[in-house]
Amino acid sequence: MSKSTLPRRDTRPGGRNWPLLLATLIITGGSAKTSSIVMLAVTLALRGYKVRVFDFDHQRSASHIFCAMDELPAGHGTIYDLAHGAALDECSVPARYLVAPADPEAGTEAEYEEIENLSVVPGSREVKNFDTESALDGMLQNWFRELCDSYEGDDDVWLLDLPASLSKWVVSALIPFQEEDEVVPPALVTSKEETDLKATFEELADMRANLNRHSRRRKTEPTIRHILMCGTPTPGRPDSEGDRTVESMKATYGDSFELHRVRWSTVIRQQHRRQAPVHAFGASNAAPIEDYNKIATALGFVDQNPA
Numbered sequence: 001m002s003k004s005t006l007p008r009r010d011t012r013p014g015g016r017n018w019p020l021l022l023a024t025l026i027i028t029g030g031s032a033k034t035s036s037i038v039m040l041a042v043t044l045a046l047r048g049y050k051v052r053v054f055d056f057d058h059q060r061s062a063s064h065i066f067c068a069m070d071e072l073p074a075g076h077g078t079i080y081d082l083a084h085g086a087a088l089d090e091c092s093v094p095a096r097y098l099v100a101p102a103d104p105e106a107g108t109e110a111e112y113e114e115i116e117n118l119s120v121v122p123g124s125r126e127v128k129n130f131d132t133e134s135a136l137d138g139m140l141q142n143w144f145r146e147l148c149d150s151y152e153g154d155d156d157v158w159l160l161d162l163p164a165s166l167s168k169w170v171v172s173a174l175i176p177f178q179e180e181d182e183v184v185p186p187a188l189v190t191s192k193e194e195t196d197l198k199a200t201f202e203e204l205a206d207m208r209a210n211l212n213r214h215s216r217r218r219k220t221e222p223t224i225r226h227i228l229m230c231g232t233p234t235p236g237r238p239d240s241e242g243d244r245t246v247e248s249m250k251a252t253y254g255d256s257f258e259l260h261r262v263r264w265s266t267v268i269r270q271q272h273r274r275q276a277p278v279h280a281f282g283a284s285n286a287a288p289i290e291d292y293n294k295i296a297t298a299l300g301f302v303d304q305n306p307a
């Protein structure tokens with residue numbers, strides 16, 4: 001079967017007006033959430049989908065990599081303003097990557113290149129206030145669902161970079177999730193995250209039960225079908241502990257979920273410092289590009305611009 005005859009992922013499941021939602025979440029810091037969102041965002045944009053990344057993390061790593069934070073015009077909206085009623089367009093910027101950094105000695109400014117089909121809602125430190133605010137105003141927690149309900153644009157998919165907790169802020173992001181949407185946990189196999197994955201499943205189940213107990217409206221159904229095993233050993237970087245984690249994850253989750261390998265790669269570690277996704281500086285066959293291409297296909301995002 002040729003690529004173009006594969007079924008395209010339905011990016012408006014059930015005929016709804018807002019795009020498919022996809023979030024990386026695991027209750028562990030430093031576990032490839034942002035790396036995976038950045039790689040998937042660029043991969044899907046290159047495949048012809050119209051993608052918007054929402055940076056929910058107060059650390060703003062995704063905003064930094066996509067150059068959506070520095071040099072924001074004064075007063076430009078962030079995700080915090082969006083949560084408080086600002087318009088989506090006023091809180092979005094085109095994703096960019098850094099081509100040449102500013103050189104104050106030579107008097108030159110930074111040069112950027114825009115990434116087609118990809119926009120970013122920049123993160124904000126102020127989101128730390130959200131939990132306190134929503135304790136005072138219960139309606140605030142529904143802001144993202146309201147944004148979804150009122151959306152009239154033509155985006156295909158919204159990718160959410162979430163921080164590593166199920167705070168009220170993160171729950172507000174997950175409220176509109178339906179069964180067709182996906183929460184994708186990335187776990188670094190070099191770390192202790194196998195246990196954190198178990199905790200993530202439990203916390204999501206609790207969240208679902210709490211939110212849906214009294215709900216006659218749409219249910220919140222954050223669904224996990226795919227799990228990413230990130231930083232897997234390679235011939236050039238053998239790691240017997242990593243191999244054991246991969247085997248153990250396969251034994252625990254392999255029957256119920258699709259597991260994907262993202263090989264250990266130094267190039268992916270450079271995204272943050274370079275303020276550019278691997279696609280902008282890695283060879284086109286770099287391991288992470290290959291691996292996230294496979295993941296994009298497994299998630300159902302057939303390439304709409306096959307070479």
Ligand SMILES: Nc1ncnc2c1ncn2[C@@H]1O[C@H](COP(=O)(O)OP(=O)(O)OP(=O)(O)O)[C@@H](O)[C@H]1O
Binds near residue numbers: 028030
């Ligand atoms: N496939 C990989 N190979 C090697 N290193 C990786 C890989 N994926 C991610 N990393 C590295 O792991 C570290 C954590 O990644 P990342 O920042 O994406 O995690 P995170 O879950 O978003 O962290 P945080 O909780 O701080 O938001 C980074 O240094 C990143 O470069």
Ligand SMILES: [Mg+2]
Binds near residue numbers: 033034061062161
């Ligand atoms: Mg992150």
